[in-house]
Amino acid sequence: MQIDDRLFELSTKQRFSFEMLGGVVPAIIVDNVYERPDEIREMALQLTYTRPPYPYPGKLAIPPPNPSLTNLIAWALALVTDQFLPRVPSIIYNGQSIAAFRNLHTDFGIVDVHPDDLSQKQRIPHTDPVPVFGLIYLNREDRGGTLFFEQVPGPLHARPAEGYMTSNDSSFRLRARIEAAFNRLAIYPGFVPHSGEISGDWIKSDERFRNPRLTQRLVFFP
Numbered sequence: 001m002q003i004d005d006r007l008f009e010l011s012t013k014q015r016f017s018f019e020m021l022g023g024v025v026p027a028i029i030v031d032n033v034y035e036r037p038d039e040i041r042e043m044a045l046q047l048t049y050t051r052p053p054y055p056y057p058g059k060l061a062i063p064p065p066n067p068s069l070t071n072l073i074a075w076a077l078a079l080v081t082d083q084f085l086p087r088v089p090s091i092i093y094n095g096q097s098i099a100a101f102r103n104l105h106t107d108f109g110i111v112d113v114h115p116d117d118l119s120q121k122q123r124i125p126h127t128d129p130v131p132v133f134g135l136i137y138l139n140r141e142d143r144g145g146t147l148f149f150e151q152v153p154g155p156l157h158a159r160p161a162e163g164y165m166t167s168n169d170s171s172f173r174l175r176a177r178i179e180a181a182f183n184r185l186a187i188y189p190g191f192v193p194h195s196g197e198i199s200g201d202w203i204k205s206d207e208r209f210r211n212p213r214l215t216q217r218l219v220f221f222p
Contacts, residue, residue: 115163
């Protein structure tokens with residue numbers, strides 16, 4: 001696929017904040033990330049998606065190489081190294097403190113698994129095998145943000161077949177939430193249990209295919 005070399009150009013109207021979500025989850029929030037977010041969404045929905053070998057409740061696609069995407073990656077690495085790490089110095093990866101992030105993988109994700117078809121692992125909050133994770137929300141319609149949980153002391157209890165987790169249960173307590181504003185980047189620790197805020201009629205109908213929940217994922221490595 002041929003795409004405009006400037007498609008991923010960053011906006012000059014970005015708004016940056018650092019927040020302690022729920023008083024416990026550190027996060028960087030950048031609004032108005034891209035100059036052309038609607039065109040990025042249109043391009044991303046034309047990519048070829050496949051289901052990953054881990055329990056992601058949807059499909060992933062990797063964008064083609066692009067100069068402006070390379071610039072985005074460099075900008076995001078600098079942002080996390082300069083603005084996130086100094087505020088959260090306790091982040092450890094493979095037993096080592098992180099001095100800087102030098103590697104970033106990015107792809108696009110679509111959530112499209114019907115609530116009745118989720119596996120048991122897809123029904124509970126998860127952690128990422130990386131220290132820091134980012135999402136850019138690319139939905140003008142309400143498709144849900146990101147929820148953060150803490151595990152209740154004691155053994156994990158099997159959840160009944162009731163769809164995506166969006167509130168407390170006997171094993172997890174909801175602690176914080178990121179609202180999914182269009183063209184918003186959220187960066188947060190991958191080791192805090194979290195899940196997509198997936199609810200509403202759209203995920204139970206063909207709308208999940210025709211107008212899906214789309215995010216761009218940013219996976220940070222030292």
